[in-house]
Amino acid sequence: MLAPYIQAMLSGLAVGGIYALIALSFSITFTTTNTLNFSQGEFVSFGAFVGITVLLFMSGATSLSAIPLSASGGLNYPIVLTVAGVLSGLIGIVIFVAAVRPFTGKPGMSWVMSTIGFGILLQNVGLLVWGPAPANLPAPLGDNVIRVLGAGVRPQELLDLSAAVVIMIAYDLLMRKSRVGKAMRAVAHSPQTASLMGINVQAMMIGAYAASSALAGIAGVLIAPVSTASLFMGLGFALKAFAGAIIGGLSNARGCIFGGFALGVIESYVGLWQAQWREIAVFVLIIIVLAVKPNGLFGARLVEKV
Template identity: 65%
Template sequence: MLATYLQVLVSGLAIGGVYALIALSFSITFTTTKTLNFAQGEFIGVGAFLGVTVLYLVSGEGSFAALAPAAAGGARYPLAAAVVGAVLGALGILLFLAAIRPFAGKPGMSWVMSTIGFGIILQSLGLAVWGPAPVNMPSPFGDDVMRLAGAGVRPQEILVLAVAVVLMAALDLLMRRTRLGKAMRAVAHNPQVAALMGINVAAVMLGAFALSSALAGVGGLLVAPIASASLFMGMGIALKAFSGAIMGGLDNPRGCIFGGFALGLLEAGVALWEAQWREIVIFLLIILVLAIRPNGLFGARALDKV
C-alpha cells in the first residue's frame, strides 16, 4: 500500500513539475505586464516539434517520425534545449511586439484575442511544416524503469522534475537577488515610476515575454519523450498549468509553482480514488479555492479602486 502512495507521489510530482514550469511562465508575464500569453499551449507543441527537428538534423538517426534512442544521446538533447529556448524566446519577443504592445495600456481585452490568434497562426504554420501526426522523441537517459522503494519511475520523469526545480530555483534567485530581478519587480509594481527611476521598461517587458516563451518551449521538449510530441499536446498542459497558477495566485511566482505541483499530485491522487471524476474534482476544488481566496492561495490581495 505504501508503494502505491509513493507511486502517486512520484507520478504526481513528475507531471506537476511540468505544470509548475508553465504556471511560472504565466506568472512572469503577468507580474511584469499584467497580460498573459494565451498561446502558451501552442508554444509548448512548437517547442516539442522544434526539439525533434533539431535531434533529427544533428543525429541523422532513424526517421523523423521514430527517432532512434541514440538520437537524444550525448550533448544533443541540451543542444536541442538551447535551440528551442532561443527560438521560442525570439517568438515570445515577436508575440509581444505584434500581439501585446499595440494593445497594452488601452482599455478592453484586445490582447486576449490577439495572443489566442497568434497561437492559432503558430499552430497552423506548425501543421503545414510538421503535419498533425504525433512523433516519438527518445529520452536522453534511456527508457528503463528505475525503482524507488517499490515505486517505478522513468529517467525522463526525474529529468523533468529536476530541470523544472532547477529552472524555478534559478528564476526565484534572479527575481529576488539581482538588479535585473529588482527591475522586473519594479516594472511589475508600477511601470511609470520604474521608468522615472531609469529602468528601461520596454526592455524588461520584452525580456519577460522572451523568458516566458522559452520556458514553454523547454517544457514541451521535456514532456515530449513522455507523451510523444504533438502540436495538440500543449492545450491540455497549458490549461492545467493556468489553473494551477490561478489557484496559487498569478502574481506570486512561488504560489504558481505550488499550484502546479498541487494540481499534478491531485490528478494522480484522485485517479487512485475514481479516475473518471478527476477533472470534476480538480476544477470544483479550484472554484472553491477562488471563492474563499479570490486571488489564489498566495496571491496579494488587490484592491481595485472604483
C-alpha cells in the same frame, strides 16, 4: 503496499513540475505587462517539435519517425533544450510586439483574442512544417523503469522534476539577487515608477515575454518524452498550468509554482482512485479556492501605506 502511492506522488510531482514551469511563465508576463499569453499551449507544442527537429538533424535520420532512441544521449538533450528555449523565446518577442504591445495600456482585453489568434497561426505553421501526426522525442536517459522505494518511475519523470526544480530555483534567485531581477520586480510593481529609476520598461516587457515563452518551449521538450509529442498536446498542459497559476495566485511567482505542483499531485492521486474524476476534481478545486480566496492562495494584494 505503499508503492502505488509513492508512484502516484512521483509522477504527480513530475507532471506538476511541468505545470509549475508553465504556470510560472504565465505569472512572468502577468506581473510585468498585466497580460497573459493565451497561446502558451502552442508554445509548449512548438518547443517539443523544435526539439524533435533538432534531434532529427543531429542524428541524421530521414524522418521524424526514424529518429533513433539513442538520439537524445550525451549533450544532445541539453542542446535541444537550449535551442527550443531560444527559438520559443524569440517567437515570444514576436508575439509581444505584434499581438500584445499594440493593446497594452488600452481599455478592453483585445490581447486575449490576439494571443489566441497568434497561437492558431503558430499551430497551423506547425502543421504545415511537421504535419498532424504525433512524434516521439526519445528520452535522454532511456525508458527503463527504475525503482524508487518500490515504486516504478521512468527516468524522464525524475529528470523533468529535477529540471523544473532547478529552473525555478534559478529563476527565484535571479529575481531576488540580480540587478535585472530587481528591476523586473520594480516593473511588476509599477512600470511608471520603474521608468523613474532609469529602467527601460519596454525592454523589460520584451524580456518578460521572451523568458515566459522560452519556459513554455523548454517545458515542451521536457514533457514530450513522457507523453508523445503532438501539436495539440500543449493546450491541455497550458490549461492545467493556468489552473495551477490561478490556485496559487497569478501575481505571485512562488504561489504559481506551488499551484502547479499541487495540481499535478492532486490530479495524480485522484487518478489513482478514480481516473475519470481527475479533471472534475481539478476544476472543483479551482472553484473552491477562488470562492474562498479570489486572488489565489498566495496572491494577496499588497496593502499600501498612506
